[in-house]
Amino acid sequence: MMEYCIFSLSGLGEVVLIFVFSIEKIHSSNIRKGVVMELGRRDFLKGVSLAALAVNGGIQAAENSMKAEEINALQQELDAIPGDEFRKFRGMGPSFAAEERDALYTKWPVLRRFDDAFLKVMREIEEVEVTDRPAVWYVYNMGVIVKTRQSLFSIDLSHRLSTMLVDKFDFVIITHNHYDHYTEKLYQAMDSRHKTVIQNFRDNYGACLHVKDGLGGFSRGECRYTIKDVVIRTYETNHNHLLKGFVMPVEVQVGDYTILHVGDTFNTGDLRPERTPDLFIHHAWCWGSSNQTMDGINAFHPKCVVIAHHCELGHNKQTGGGGVPLARAYAKKAEAEAAGTHAIAPFWGDRIA
Ligand SMILES: [Fe+2]
Secondary structure (H helix, E strand, O other): OHHHHHHHHHHHHHHHHHHHHHHHHHHHHHHHHOOOOOOOHHHHHHHHHHHHHHHHOOHHHHOOOOOHHHHHHHHHHHHOOOHHHHHHHHOOOOOOOHHHHHHHHHHOOHHHHHHHHHHHHHHHHHHOOOOOOOEEEEEEOOEEEEEOOOOEEEEOOOOOOHHHHOOOOOEEEOOOOOHHHOOHHHHHHHHHOOOEEEEOOOOOHHHHHOOOOOOOOEOOOOEEEEEOOEEEEEOOEOOOOOOOOOEOOEEEEEOOEEEEEOOOOOOHHHOOOOOOOOEEEEEOOHHHOOOHHHHHHHHHOOOEEEEEOOOOOOOOHHHOOOOOOHHHHHHHHHHHHHOOOEEEOOOOOOEOO
């Protein structure tokens, strides 16, 4: 009996040991190869890969190393939330009840990813020390944040948490008056602090106190501003055949470094950059125009092309609104790379320069 018990325990021990060894073996090989054998693919993406993306701000997406099924899984998560629900969430600002926020995170996990991206950028802004070249982060849609030696500013920042940076921003740029390119609460917070908002649709009296050139932030025709170590040039382009002169493309110069952010400019031929862009940030598919990436490369010879305005969640998928899927941004990136140009299709929270 005793022998039998000992034998049984010993046998059980062997089973356990084998089991633990097997699990360990699966995990280590999976981590090395980036594949999953025993877990379901979707479970893995939900449990590991997508969580890692949230933490890393989509670095895999920026490097375009995601497999087709990973892109599809992410796209499904992005598409799950109705556009009007997302716009409501984005408009809430940073201060609403944590329980309510968490319930929304549970209902639509993409919202946690959206917030995490902003918090990641905020952390990195504090950590990164800028030397000769500015640091640039892609936050969401066409929203970027730029840190220079002397300044911090945003272009087209559309995010519910954006006012968390109002005290740190020296100024803010908005290319046009559309919800996916600016945040009303941020505009109001900047204006009430007499901080410059360079845009083309509203008086901004506070700007007059801070812009050296004696211009307010309200920009029409061609304008040029100097704020600290940043020179900003703006003019007008069409958003489409109906909204003429509606968009304010911006050419930003920091020392020898130039960022060309074109907002929702429909026709690349309307753009008039003065310098070769280091970063050419443009819409992946503005108003159905698929030519902007290659048109911009051929016309301006940018050192790096940034494919933006994809995965915008406020465009209502359920009613046929025109959000640009991630896969299409990757296709534009591949097209640019085939032409020999460095291209990035960043995801939320990525540092792009
Ligand atoms: Fe837009």
